[in-house]
Amino acid sequence: MVYAIFSASVLLAIGAIYAGAVGWLYFRQERLLFEPDPLPADEPICTDPDTREFLLDVPGAQLSVAHLQCPNPRGVFFFLHGNSGNLKKWFVDLDAFRQANFDVVMFDYRGFGKSSSQIESEQQLRADVHKVWEHFAPMYAGKRVVISGQSLGTGLAAGLAAQLCSEGRAPDLTLLVSPYSSMRALAAELYPWVPMQVLRYPLHTLEHAAKLLGPVMLIHGVKDELIPIRHSEELCSAMHKAELLRVDGAGHSDVHQFPTVRKALMSALGRL
Template sequence: MPNAVASAVRGGGNMVYAIFSASVLLAIGAIYAGAVGWLYFRQERLLFEPDPLPADEPICADPDAREFFVDVPGARLSVAHMALPNPRGVFFFLHGNSGNLKKWFVELDAFRQANFDVVMFDYRGFGKSTGQIESEEQLHGDVLAVWKHFEATYAGKRVVISGQSLGTGLAAGLAAQLCSDGHAPDLTLLVSPYSSMQALAAELYPWVPIQVLRYPLHTLERAAKLLGPVMLIHGEKDELIPIHHSETLCKSMRTAQLLRVTGAGHSDVHQFPTVRQALASALGRL
């Protein structure tokens, strides 16, 4: 009889433990599912850090610069354009995931010396641009719309399509589109690029299913379609987007060159003299 009681007690204890364990696992599962769901619906706030500007605040005081809007479905995109009297070409630049044109549309003298116009625009919700980013397809559509606004102006002239950080995936997408249309850029320049946003997210957040990411931005896939010279610039100390992303991209393209910037991180790479010299040299060769 005592043995039977002891067995019953042990059995009851095991059952309590099993129920407790199941409850803990269910709670963890619910928390995980909730976190993943939150990421799915709120990822724009994590991926994009727009910095709005008042409508009456000037973007740039450069005498050759002007600002205006390009209308797209559901928004007006703020565009900055440095237009020289008789340019050799245009530098079409897509900026990173934060700030606005007031931060990015600067240091124009290098382009003036190379006799290149410069075009940049703010994504939806950035600077003076209206609307909000809702999908990767929308982003690519906005980039193409702004380019189409200038395409005829620079027909027959040199074209450089460039992007930095977030903008590299968009720049690669536009350059690939131009290549497929028979108008390959004279140079595609990617600064601190990622092989894909999906791959980068898997490195930074390995616990998140990649299917959750609605902005995969497959730079590597588009890079394979690029024709003509490609230059990659990457800081060797970049911890946000490690340099192996550029190494992967470089291996996938026969015409690509990778400039490894010693001592540079992610946000300061463009400030290094080697990068400025490389840019001036690349523009001078076109």
């Protein structure tokens, strides 16, 4: 009898701890998904004379935007960055785009860099992406458009590109670097003990990628341990006009440092 009562108490305690952990994950998962690095308002993102930064109003926030402008650009490279840092980390290596005669647009998500407020939902995050793109879209009517994302940003980029395709405005290229098939699938691999209903940011990249009408380039490090390359392989097999560049020796955070990646990017931009 005593043993049974003790066992029941232990099970109840374990259940309470588990329920508490799951509850924390549900309400605080932004802390796991996003690692923002704020910037002082007076700290420049980039000091190059052909770039400018400004704040763009969205419902409930102002988003920090950086914009490289060439004199007579062939098109625009609209880039959605990963889950950490700020634009000072991501708005770099611009000479490649100058050589290809492409403007570059990037922005910081809410709470990142100089952007105000906090991310509260996937719907809000995607709405912000669309709002920033629609601000710039009229400037590039009739020019080449590349929608790109890296890591976390790949799900957002695929969603935006799919939406543009549905509106008859398909990008000339969708570029996804270190993508995931969905955040839900990735979470199931990393945290198999967590019920998938807890995840408030499913970010179904595969669902959107299958709707893309134009060419797609996937770039993935063969040694990526955070998002295994099989995610890119699954995405590639689901799309009509996709090519996958497997970067030997590259992991997750260093893939952009490999010369083969820069060469592939320049080649892709040159073909547009």
